[in-house]
Amino acid sequence: MCSRYPDGGTVRRIGENRTVLELTTEADLRAATDDDSLLSWAAQGFAGETRAWMRGRAVAVAAPDLSGRDRVAVRGPVDELAPLLRQVLALVGPSYRPLGDAELLAALVAREDGLELRGRFGWMHRSGPLAVPTSDRTPAVARWLAADELDEAADLIDRHFPDSHAHPHRSGTRAWAGVRDSRGRLTALAADAWPAPGVGLLAGVVTDPEHGRGRGHGEAACRLVLTRILRRSPRAALMVHAWNEPAIRLYRRLGLQYRLLDAAAQRGAGTA
Secondary structure (H helix, E strand, O other): OOOOOOOOOOOOOOOOOOOOOEEOOHHHHHHHHOOHHHHHHHHHHHHEEEEEEEOOOEEEEEEEEEEOOEEEEOOOOOOOHHHHHHHHHHHOOOOOOEEEEEHHHHHHHHHHOOOOEEEEEEEEEOOOOOOOOOOOOOOOEEOOOHHHHHHHHHHHHHHHHOOOOOOOOOOOOEEEEEEEOOOOEEEEEEEOOOOOOOEEEEEEEEOOOOOOOOHHHHHHHHHHHHHHHHHOOEEEEEEEEEOHHHHHHHHOOOOOOOEEEEEEEEEEOOEE
16 A cells, blocks of 8 residues: 655654654653644554654654544644644645644634634543433433445435535544434444544534434444443543534533644635
């Protein structure tokens, strides 16, 4: 398989710059980022063509086709990150989008003419087992969907969450949890998707607004996925639109902490 990186993925430094080092192991990445859950997830266990670099205290992790996009997760002081990111983006190409803490991305875009902000969202994460539900209402029951149910799941997503990166007919998802109502209708979904060794991702959460919303169906699907993730990984995380307050409230009830992120794109790289 051909590498998607111009240098073929064999170097440990960018050009002749000896202040930039490539990180090639999970242990090195954890040490360089204070075990940042976002960058740990982006690294995907350094599988495939994912790569990471550091310059001083700044770190950038480039991952192709991660949750629907080519991404560069970043952290560190902007004075050290800006020159590192320029070099990384020159290496990986125009399709890669930086993402990181909102204040950091705003500072980057303010000093880098080649970048523009594309939208804020939340990164929510937690560790440890889920608490037992305390509601007096009889809880909805979620289960793992079989292969012959995925067309129905795809239809639910296409109707009510068309911009979801997680989709039953696309790569990246490991399993789908679903809830059916008393008439057998599929009313809620959640996916175990793009897992990394240290962080699993909950994605593709959708609830039918007429037959599932307000009945605990979405929460049941999320609980099943989070329980699975936290049995195999120390942390679970998800991405959520910053404007989606009902979803954020649900995820907070499930014990996830909110972190405001922003995404940027390279100017002229398109809007897809």
